[in-house]
Amino acid sequence: KQEVTQIPAALSVPEGENLVLNCSFTDSAIYNLQWFRQDPGKGLTSLLLIQSSQREQTSGRLNASLDKSSGRSTLYIAASQPGDSATYLCAVHTGGFKTIFGAGTRLFVKA
Amino acid sequence: GAGVSQTPSNKVTEKGKYVELRCDPISGHTALYWYRQSLGQGPEFLIYFQGTGAADDSGLPNDRFFAVRPEGSVSTLKIQRTERGDSAVYLCASKPTPSATGELFFGEGSRLTVL
Numbered sequence: 001k002q003e004v005t006q007i008p009a010a011l012s013v014p015e016g017e018n019l020v021l022n023c024s025f026t027d028s029a030i031y032n033l034q035w036f037r038q039d040p041g042k043g044l045t046s047l048l049l050i051q052s053s054q055r056e057q058t059s060g061r062l063n064a065s066l067d068k069s070s071g072r073s074t075l076y077i078a079a080s081q082p083g084d085s086a087t088y089l090c091a092v093h094t095g096g097f098k099t100i101f102g103a104g105t106r107l108f109v110k111a
Numbered sequence: 112g113a114g115v116s117q118t119p120s121n122k123v124t125e126k127g128k129y130v131e132l133r134c135d136p137i138s139g140h141t142a143l144y145w146y147r148q149s150l151g152q153g154p155e156f157l158i159y160f161q162g163t164g165a166a167d168d169s170g171l172p173n174d175r176f177f178a179v180r181p182e183g184s185v186s187t188l189k190i191q192r193t194e195r196g197d198s199a200v201y202l203c204a205s206k207p208t209p210s211a212t213g214e215l216f217f218g219e220g221s222r223l224t225v226l
Contacts, residue, residue, distance in 0.1 A: 043218050
């Protein structure tokens, strides 16, 4: 059974700091991995989608890497801003029809 | 539409009542998913539709939960005899095709509170 774990559960950093969020999954047989952002009381906004054949994806200040064999992904946020404060979720698609989510990392960027 | 639309955004009901939650996926998206998210947790899979049929309903917690998608577009999640434990945010997502490699797009969710 696929399980997704995100570490840390919560993170508080000063503005301008570079940071890394971690995601691990137990079954390496995935089709893709997707990182989402969720603001309080809101739905999920897709940030980056990495296919199983890819090693990384970049969008602006965000870079996500994927090491399928070790069951890990990282989301790197450069030069963090208070507007980056949100919960970040990773999700893996392992075939069938389900996408399995981690519990998220709650990020707070202090001005 | 431009994005996945869910109504109502908030629903407060009493224990034992019947509730319907609606999802309007992105136009042309054939794959539709329902998820449930409890406070502090990631979304949990409930059911997946490909077109009009439920291809996987293994995430529905019990027979009080049912979902339909009669015309392959709008979907309704129905909850009978609601219980306090059903309180959560119900999220809908869609994909252009059922491809395993496709990107999921989510709505804003329907927050259900059962008193």
